[in-house]
Amino acid sequence: MTTDLTGLAEETASRLRNDITGGALPPGQRLSETRLAAELGVSRNTLREVFRLLTREGLLRHEPNRGVFVAVPSMASIVDIYRVRRLIEVPALAHAWPRHEAVAQMRLAVEKARAAREIQDWRMVGSANMEFHAAIVALTDSARLQGFFAQIIAELRLAFGLLDSPERLHEPYIDRNARILDLLVEGRQDQAAAMLAGYLDESERVVLAAFARLG
Amino acid sequence: MTTDLTGLAEETASRLRNDITGGALPPGQRLSETRLAAELGVSRNTLREVFRLLTREGLLRHEPNRGVFVAVPSMASIVDIYRVRRLIEVPALAHAWPRHEAVAQMRLAVEKARAAREIQDWRMVGSANMEFHAAIVALTDSARLQGFFAQIIAELRLAFGLLDSPERLHEPYIDRNARILDLLVEGRQDQAAAMLAGYLDESERVVLAAFARLG
DNA sequence: TCTACCGTGATTGTTGAACAAAAGAACCGG
DNA sequence: CCGGTTCTTTTGTTCAACAATCACGGTAGA
Numbered sequence: 173m174t175t176d177l178t179g180l181a182e183e184t185a186s187r188l189r190n191d192i193t194g195g196a197l198p199p200g201q202r203l204s205e206t207r208l209a210a211e212l213g214v215s216r217n218t219l220r221e222v223f224r225l226l227t228r229e230g231l232l233r234h235e236p237n238r239g240v241f242v243a244v245p246s247m248a249s250i251v252d253i254y255r256v257r258r259l260i261e262v263p264a265l266a267h268a269w270p271r272h273e274a275v276a277q278m279r280l281a282v283e284k285a286r287a288a289r290e291i292q293d294w295r296m297v298g299s300a301n302m303e304f305h306a307a308i309v310a311l312t313d314s315a316r317l318q319g320f321f322a323q324i325i326a327e328l329r330l331a332f333g334l335l336d337s338p339e340r341l342h343e344p345y346i347d348r349n350a351r352i353l354d355l356l357v358e359g360r361q362d363q364a365a366a367m368l369a370g371y372l373d374e375s376e377r378v379v380l381a382a383f384a385r386l387g
Numbered sequence: 388m389t390t391d392l393t394g395l396a397e398e399t400a401s402r403l404r405n406d407i408t409g410g411a412l413p414p415g416q417r418l419s420e421t422r423l424a425a426e427l428g429v430s431r432n433t434l435r436e437v438f439r440l441l442t443r444e445g446l447l448r449h450e451p452n453r454g455v456f457v458a459v460p461s462m463a464s465i466v467d468i469y470r471v472r473r474l475i476e477v478p479a480l481a482h483a484w485p486r487h488e489a490v491a492q493m494r495l496a497v498e499k500a501r502a503a504r505e506i507q508d509w510r511m512v513g514s515a516n517m518e519f520h521a522a523i524v525a526l527t528d529s530a531r532l533q534g535f536f537a538q539i540i541a542e543l544r545l546a547f548g549l550l551d552s553p554e555r556l557h558e559p560y561i562d563r564n565a566r567i568l569d570l571l572v573e574g575r576q577d578q579a580a581a582m583l584a585g586y587l588d589e590s591e592r593v594v595l596a597a598f599a600r601l602g
Numbered sequence: 603t604c605t606a607c608c609g610t611g612a613t614t615g616t617t618g619a620a621c622a623a624a625a626g627a628a629c630c631g632g
Numbered sequence: 633c634c635g636g637t638t639c640t641t642t643t644g645t646t647c648a649a650c651a652a653t654c655a656c657g658g659t660a661g662a
Contacts (some may be wrong), residue, residue: 206642214617228443236393252531256529263478316445452652
């Protein structure tokens with residue numbers, strides 16, 4: 173799971189990514205090149221490379237001659253993200269090999285989520301849930317799909333950061349993830365996939381509803 | 388289809404992309420920063436931004452402290468790409484709305500391919516075929532999926548560039564694309580999807596076989 | 603002759619400064 | 633109150649410099 177932190181640019185990108193998905197930099201926030209470069213202790217050129225990376229990932233928005241801003245998630249983007257998730261995750265689970273090595277990652281994510289629930293760390297519960305879904309995609313053995321999905325997840329976390337009540341957002345899915353995992357190892361992939369599909373539908377509804385309440 | 392050519396970096400990226408997929412820069416070729424910067428008439432910094440972009444797209448490979456190279460397609464990457472294509476394109480077609488606006492793009496691509504066949508321009512036939520598949524993905528109305536697919540396609544074109552006999556590679560699919568389009572507009576999406584699935588299987592076999600002959 | 607070591611040259615990684623161009627803000631006249 | 637003009641800030645792009653790293657070749661020793 174360790175990304176190549178080779179190079180200052182990627183390292184800085186990783187730091188900034190956390191600041192964004194962690195909510196330290198609110199959506200819509202403008203990022204001044206000179207100020208942020210000084211703040212992060214890197215040169216302007218390096219920071220611009222970082223901006224390119226994160227813009228490509230959908231976390232930043234770039235307006236020519238005006239600057240870069242933290243991306244503002246829209247309802248349209250959430251709908252799109254869930255559409256992609258359904259399209260990728262459900263078949264991934266349906267065609268999975270129950271003894272694939274990624275199953276271990278899924279189990280790990282479930283345990284991590286439960287541990288986080290114990291200490292009421294809902295943000296960590298959210299992370300663990302995301303790792304569970306990333307593990308589902310890993311069942312496909314497709315490096316490209318996994319890379320793409322990682323981006324999607326980062327964008328979704330950005331949207332989650334806007335919403336409050338993280339408990340309602342993540343808690344209900346911990347045990348369902350566990351159930352999905354059980355079904356998979358029992359060889360009942362289609363039931364697992366069906367359950368996941370319902371999961372995604374409901375999650376999308378909840379997120380959209382919470383989003384609508386913000387105006 | 389017009390990319391924002393805002394900014395010198397993206398413009399240069401576009402130029403370099405064509406050089407790569409067009410075969411002017413062979414896979415494995417090392418790209419010296421200073422030399423290429425002078426050749427393209429941009430500064431080293433700008434070129435490095437371009438490198439980031441194309442590396443992200445999978446067209447270049449970056450080795451720390453050694454430089455960037457034109458990516459060398461492997462059999463593993465081809466298998467992966469076709470896996471992704473099946474996963475995305477087949478459901479996209481199966482659930483498509485026969486009167487979607489992207490259908491017009493599909494028709495356009497078919498006509499372009501036939502026109503190119505007339506003048507024996509197999510490279511253009513290849514482009515048109517790719518546009519046909521991009522149009523299939525456009526049926527999903529998902530901006531993220533379309534962006535992802537565009538990358539996949541660029542990588543695949545890179546692999547095609549390695550192979551000779553472009554006629555055998557592209558010609559057989561022109562009429563099949565037309566047939567798929569017909570089935571879709573007649574509302575027989577599942578038959579269209581099934582045909583596409585067979586199409587992809589066969590295309591993968593052909594490409595892998597041609598690839599294996601290269602050693 | 604072969605191999606291990608070391609130095610040299612070239613390339614990348616990163617920085618800082620500079621300047622043109624564009625956008626936004628302040629100002630001024632009507 | 634409004635429209636236009638100047639001023640200031642920020643971005644887009646380039647250039648020059650230097651440290652770190654790598655590739656190559658030569659040398660010493662077995």
